[in-house]
Amino acid sequence: MRAECSTGITTISFVSVFTLALASGDLWTGGMETTVTTLRWGIAYLLYHPTVQKKCYEEILKIFGDEQPCYSRRKQLPYVEATIAELQRVTNVLPWAIPHRTMEDVEIMGFHLPKGTVILPQYGTVHCDTHYYPEPEKFRPER
Template sequence: MIRNFLFLLNHLRDITDALISISNDKRNDGRAPPFSNDKIISTVNDIFGAGFDTVSTCLFWIFLYLVNNPDIQTKIQEEIDGKIGLRSPRFDDRKDLHYMEAFISEILRHTSFIPFTIPHCAMKETILNGYLIPQDTCIFVNMYQVNHDETLWENADLFRPERFLNENGELDKSLIEKVLGFGMGIRKCLGEDIACNEIFLILTTILQQLKLEKCLQDHLDLTPVYGLFMKPKPYQIQVALRT
């Protein structure tokens, strides 16, 4: 057992191994290690909660929108065929798949399945746009409202990935930056890049090889189930190999 544990310390497989390794390091000043068992468990729970459920919820919405908008699915697959072909997709392909990126951005905007940020606290009294925010005020950012603000988004209630493309079919990055999906400011989610890469890679791999369709008897309902995350109602899809 001890040999196995020592093996893990010398062969770090993931962040959990790294945290355990740090917690077992002896400090020169004789103080306790920086991570207790409880802190390790809490940290890993945060990673699972923020890094897995959010991505899976996003993918559930993506598949639902794809089967509900088969023309959009076709456009994405045509772009994949033209830019990647049959080779395995890579992270750096994101810069070439403009319509794919526009589609993912519109999913984040239109669904706003994380409607509010986690709570933050005003560390000092602040004036924001003429409003007084007292010190120690608990603050939530209403990302859903920003993502559906008609002054920012033309026909905000419509699902249109094309809104993020210019006349040359290239991404309008300034518009994409207005989408709030991971919070805002210096306290926004640190996992944004990882999550976006993960979603891109999974989605590109699936659409490269498969065609997704709704079941004939299934009625698709885009009304979310409300909670901490807004999740889609249960649905079924048919999957077939692309020819």
């Protein structure tokens, strides 16, 4: 392998292609699962919050009219974007983040974490923190 690297010519092995296929499948499945879960919760929450549903519909209609909505113009839909963010906050679609590492020594609440410490942020804890979200159990896209 080192000889291949020094010449700039490498051989793709079955193992590396297989590993790439598995990793791609993991990424695809992970993205698909969070999307499907958000849609399911979205349907449920919008059924119980018809005023939010109406505001989303009116915003989409105002921006797109009879046109097909497109992802590239989503920033023109701030209420719809806020509704999606609030859905993901309230329903805790992804309770844990991917592992991160501290970039430098840091102290959090009296605990010393040296540079390079692996941390697993727990979104659910932040999403229910009344300091950041008053009445965190309530679904309010207007936040």
